[in-house]
Amino acid sequence: MKIAIVGTGYVGLVTGTCFAEIGVDVTCVDTNSEKIESLKKGIIPIFESGLEEMVLRNTKAGRLKFTTSLESCLNDVEVIFSAVGTPPDEDGSADLSYVLSVARTIGRNMNNYILVVTKSTVPVGTAKKIRATIQEELDKRGAKIEFDVASNPEFLKEGNAINDFMSPDRVVVGVESERAEKLMSTLYKPFLLNNFRVIFMDIPSAEMTKYAANSMLATRISFMNDIANLCELVGADVNMVRSGIGSDTRIGRKFLYPGIGYGGSCFPKDVKALIKTAEQNGYKMRVLEAVEEVNELQKSILFHKLSLQFNRDLKGKVIALWGLAFKPETDDMREAPALILIDQLLKAGCLVRVYDPASMDECKRRIGDSVYYARDMYDAALDADALLLVTEWKQFRLPSWAVIKKTMNRQVVLDGRNIYEKKEMEELGFIYSCIGK
Structure with missing residues (x-):
């Protein structure tokens, strides 16, 4: 199977390299020519354990290629993963300009059926915008070409991304056609040997799953930081408290470590985006607003x-x-x-x-x-x-x-x-x- 990954940031590069590792023919695309030239030479722009060796191995084997031109590989691939950035706007909502730019390029240049899969973390409803954008470009051309969109959110932990991709807890896939589901099943079939689950669902649910997962983890962190601050005031030991509540199987021990707040590319951005999505739909995420406030203070x-x-x-x-x-x-x-x-x-x-x-x-x-x-x-x-x-x-x-x-x-x-x-x-x-x- 031949696929393209658009965006060679953290998610895109790890995704493309891991698919190449299991034998998929992968072309990674990025508009940054300097980054692409570096990747061709085996120079990795991010720090991630095991990634450099895997990139070099698969590039040498010819399974992993890099280009600045999405147009050049459109006619050769069945699946395109969009893994471009979705930075927060000033109001906290996700900026979809890069995502929709990819959709426009696909619509203007595709000649065969393509499954367009969103790997980036995007708000609920983004798949509809991608479909509409591609269809608009096809209509301008007077072209009647079938295509599908899907959502396949990533759940990679920085520092452990290779292992997370190769041996995941689960793979969430949102589809709206049997053809798309069959293609995604084929693509992920090698991973089934590890007995993990591919969970198919509708696209809005898949889009929401990523935000809900990160927001829950962020909530646990802020909750424990709040508890830790109170422990100091009343003379308790938060490590003892964490051990006591973590032994409850309904709660568990993970993400109950107090500290100086969460950061990174996902939690802050995703919490803000989910709060904004709720706001745009006339709802207030009171818990998440508190989570964000506690984190900034921490x-x-x-x-x-x-x-x-x-x-x-x-x-x-x-x-x-x-x-x-x-x-x-x-x-x-x-x-x-x-x-x-x-x-x-x-x-x-x-x-x-x-x-x-x-x-x-x-x-x-x-x-x-x-x-x-x-x-x-x-x-x-x-x-x-x-x-x-x-x-x-x-x-x-x-x-x-x-x-x-x-x-x-x-x-x-x-x-x-x-x-x-x-x-x-x-x-x-x-x-x-x-x-x-």
Whole structure:
């Protein structure tokens, strides 16, 4: 089977590469010629474990190709996945301009039946707009060519995307014809050997499923952060509370970890978009509005703890940050709590030293040379008045505290991810604070 993937961002590149890995002939399309030329040379624009090796292997085998021209491959493919960006507009709604641009290109140039599958996260009703856009272009040409649209939302976790695609919990597919369902069944058939489910449903339900899933996970995070903040006020330990409620099988243990708020490319954008979709339909998502509010406040919690530690006088203080990415195993800093924290520290007159195993270049691209980019985590802590753990990378779990204690100016550690033990840190001679204790 031959398919095309439009968009070589995180979702598009992972999707195309994984399909190529199981033997599908894949052409990845992007309007960014520099990115395409880099991909042809095996230079990967994103950090994702295992992706580079897989791209090189499938490119060499001829199963994975890259081009800037969607028109050039339209007559050769049966299925086109649209994985272009849907950034939030100023009002929080999803910007569909890229999605509809792809639809227009397809309508203007297609000559055979094509199944157009939306992989991007899009609001309910987008498939209808895609169908109307393609049909409008066909009508302009006076062409009568059959086509189908479908929805196949992605559920990839950054840092574990390859495994998520190759061994998914489920695959959700929204279709409106038997022909489309048969094509998608054929495409995903190799994965059935792993005994997972392909769940077919109507397109609006598939479009809604992605938003509902991400919004539920975001809700759990904000709920636990709210509980953690209350635990601090009443003298409870949020880790004990999390263990107690997580043992209830109706609740489970996942996404119950308190911290400094969620970020990334999905949760913030999708929560905003779902709130906006409800608003456009005369409904108010009161729970999600609270989820968003709690999350924005939580991104400032380390700064407030630090400010109290130094009696609200942070001018001239040297502050070390361990971690910049919104989560480990990625270089993604979109909506990362670190960005808000750095901005607050700089405005307070702090000298900021940062280290992240993957996101240093991305941070420099975003904020320039306003901070010191350390060689390693020990260099970041050198002469620091306080060390703030922002992203829970594995290499931060067991540092040489004896070395850090000697090189820091003051032994203050604020743990934004609760990966250290308070008793142990205090025994080592550190002033320690975390979330929810």
